[in-house]
Amino acid sequence: MSMSKKSHIKSKIGKPPGTLLYLGNKAIKDSKVTLTVYDEDIFEVHEINSFNNLKELLSKTKEESVKWINIIGVKDIEFLKLLGEHFKISNLILEDVLNSYQRPKIEINHDFLFVVTKRPYYNNDDYSIEHNSYIMNDRLLISIQDAENDFYKDITERIKNGLNVFRKMKTDYLLYVLLDLSVDNYLLVFEEFQEKSEALEEKLIYEPVKEDLSSIQELKKTVQAIRQSLWPTREILNSLVRRESNFISEGAVVYFRDTLDHQLQLNDTLEASREMVSSLMEIYLSSINNKMNEVMKVLTIIATIFIPLTFIAGLYGMNFEFMPELKWHWGYPLTLLVMFLITLILIIYFKKKDWM
Template sequence: IIEIHDYSNTHLDITKIDSIEQCKPYVNTANPTWIQVKGLHDIEFLKQLWDEFDFHPLIQEDILNTTQRPKIEDYGEQIFMVLKMLYIEDNVLQQEQVSIVFTEKFIFSFQESERKIFLPIKERLAIENTRMRKGGPDYMSYALMDNIIDYYFAVLEDLNEEIENIEEDLWSGEDSNALSSIHRIRRQLLQFRKSIWPLRDSINSLIRDESPLVKDETKLFLRDVSDHTIQIADSLDNNREMVSSLHDMHQTNISNKMNEVMKVLTIIATIFIPLTFIAGIYGMNFEYMPELSWQYSYPIAWFVMILVTIGMVTYFKKKNWM
């Protein structure tokens, strides 16, 4: 699916196309034009599009390679961005590569799926006399990037909530699945960090560069995005420390439960030591044992063993061992 958004302060034309011929009228347009491509499966169509707009060969290669690290590269007349769109689905952190290319007049965005990730941008673009409509391709590229970063905050909030739930389960003792949840969150935080950490350095590099495609006014907004990436990276580091603490807490809970089991078994074994001793004495096969001929020897033996048991249990409770 390809949507073309040709816009100015007072003009907005949105067109869906299915052939390269329909793109040609926009090649010489004077207005900024955002060309949104959803889906990377039709390679032949993409190559025709790239040839029509003279894409750099390395950019073409990187767009199709969806395992790229986040980065921003300046190719002179084209600036290329690779971002990772993150979202949580069925407790699994999913990612989708989004590539953005902008020139003096055009903005291209390429995404793997047809998810409506840029719906907020389209809603802002529909309003006249806004910075979005007045801005050029550099501002639109910033807005697309900022929109993706906003999704990062939503994912971060979901992860924070899950970490809090795990902590509550550990404190309440309902932690049967805590270990698997902790390992899953740890992997997701690592995956998240790989998506945000390179982007921070790339944005700062773009701000420092003297590219004619990026206006000074837009660089101010890019600094705001850079601050957001730093904030997210710091939050991820804090969350990783919290997850490590939760792992230690879980291990401590397991050790405490094991100690409780060993404590109970030790008390039981200790109680049976004198009982075993008494039973062992009267189980010996000596010929002369006067007690064996007494009429009440059997109930007396039971009475002594019960009395010993009660005495030991009482002693253990006074010592707070039970």
């Protein structure tokens, strides 16, 4: 657990339930709010500069129109308070909205459907995760992104052009689109993860170094973080497919089932990624052992060559008085020649055995 997470949790301890306190690491100064109103006949997008501005615009919309309030950045706690009071959203729900460490989940009651998901992404080769929340009823959907940029900006264009399906559907279809986009984003993360793993695997086979161990640990942490955010998503989608909420129409079930199918495929990819990280550790240890074995082989060959040479040098280095070879005129060069021949014979032998 990081120090920032520990400090955030400590600041929350002792507070009464429903205390609105932002828990997260995103340095967002200002929240951005947009209101999108649409049905088969109308399509409007409004930039919201205050809560009163939002109330005024909502009062002018038709009751049967779908209203999508998209909030980018969750540090404007006062705006969320006013939003909760206006739509009668419990502070317990808003508390989870503000907690970026909240596990993905779904809550169902008579007034709202509440969903928490995570959107993983790579930011300059660093794995990051975004906390997203959705509060929905029959004609209203509030999406809150703990981010600086609007991940759903392309959805607005799809609504504008979606006369065939999008504009005829209710908020459950909009929820499907947002969830499906977040789930599909895992594919991009896994692609990036696989590229990093394959590059590291090639490096481990040919040039393993001590620093590679920390790279493997980073990949392992990434897989664990992905698993913590991906697995609970299955529970959310299963609940939506079973229509446990009255706000999910029968016509939208087929779309949520498609997203569930994507999620199940991602679970298989996740397991493959976990196995890949385990294999990277095995390759690293094997490569290091092979490298050590190569060093030991070289030292063994050198020692084997010098054993007979050391024996000869030691034999004629003894201080006995009667050693006739010491008196020979050609004794010294002959001894060197024998030592050279022994070395040459051993080298040829090792070459034939493919030990060198």
